[in-house]
Amino acid sequence: MLLDLSQPLYDAAPNCPVHVPVSFRRTADHPQDGWRMEEIAMATHTGSHLDAPLHKIAGGKSIDQMPLETFVGPAWIVDLRGIAANAPISAALLAPKLPRVSPGDIVLLATGWGDKRAKTPEWLHHSPFLAPDAARWVVEHRIRGVGIDHYSIGGSGPQNEETHTVLLGAGVWVVEDLHFPPAAFALPAPVKFWALPLNWPGCSGAFCRPVLELAPAPSA
Numbered sequence: 001m002l003l004d005l006s007q008p009l010y011d012a013a014p015n016c017p018v019h020v021p022v023s024f025r026r027t028a029d030h031p032q033d034g035w036r037m038e039e040i041a042m043a044t045h046t047g048s049h050l051d052a053p054l055h056k057i058a059g060g061k062s063i064d065q066m067p068l069e070t071f072v073g074p075a076w077i078v079d080l081r082g083i084a085a086n087a088p089i090s091a092a093l094l095a096p097k098l099p100r101v102s103p104g105d106i107v108l109l110a111t112g113w114g115d116k117r118a119k120t121p122e123w124l125h126h127s128p129f130l131a132p133d134a135a136r137w138v139v140e141h142r143i144r145g146v147g148i149d150h151y152s153i154g155g156s157g158p159q160n161e162e163t164h165t166v167l168l169g170a171g172v173w174v175v176e177d178l179h180f181p182p183a184a185f186a187l188p189a190p191v192k193f194w195a196l197p198l199n200w201p202g203c204s205g206a207f208c209r210p211v212l213e214l215a216p217a218p219s220a
Helices: 091-097 121-125 132-140 159-169 182-186
Strands: 002-004 023-028 037-041 049-051 072-079 106-110 145-148 173-176 191-194 205-207 211-213
Touching: 072 091, 072 182, 091 132, 132 159, 159 173
Parallel strands: 072 106, 106 145, 145 173
Antiparallel strands: 002 211, 023 037, 049 173, 049 205, 072 191, 191 211
């Protein structure tokens, strides 16, 4: 069984305000055309998506240059629900919550802001963020990927550039705009995470469908 961590995409969906607006346009429909088809337009870093090193690092790997296996592995959900607007997720805050993290693991930051996703000033400009010192902690502990339930892991302030540079410069991929349903917090840790990107050669990132793989129920 799979637990979906993705955010839905639809016409005018909330996204990073410096990116082009999300556009879904129906170009054919039943019954007049005999089929239904849509045309979509948006930035590659929209909705639930992965950042490859090339997103920030000139000459870094593009999304298609990273093996699919890179985006599958054991993940730790860090429960940060209730964190304040504009609050930094520092190394001092993060480290005690990950006492058993191992090299190669994935860390997913659940701030609760996935539930706030809307075109409001708060969600667009005042999210919690992974602080640069915590990004360095992630790199030092050889964590392979880190995610957050907002469109930017570095928030929208001046620290955003440094956080992305530290992570992507060390080859740590980033998954953004997650959503954690309540069931995610009841799972035994770590849990297997999947976030497979679309096959877009040369791109700095790609849409993905992030899921948690649940252990099968024991047979009766």
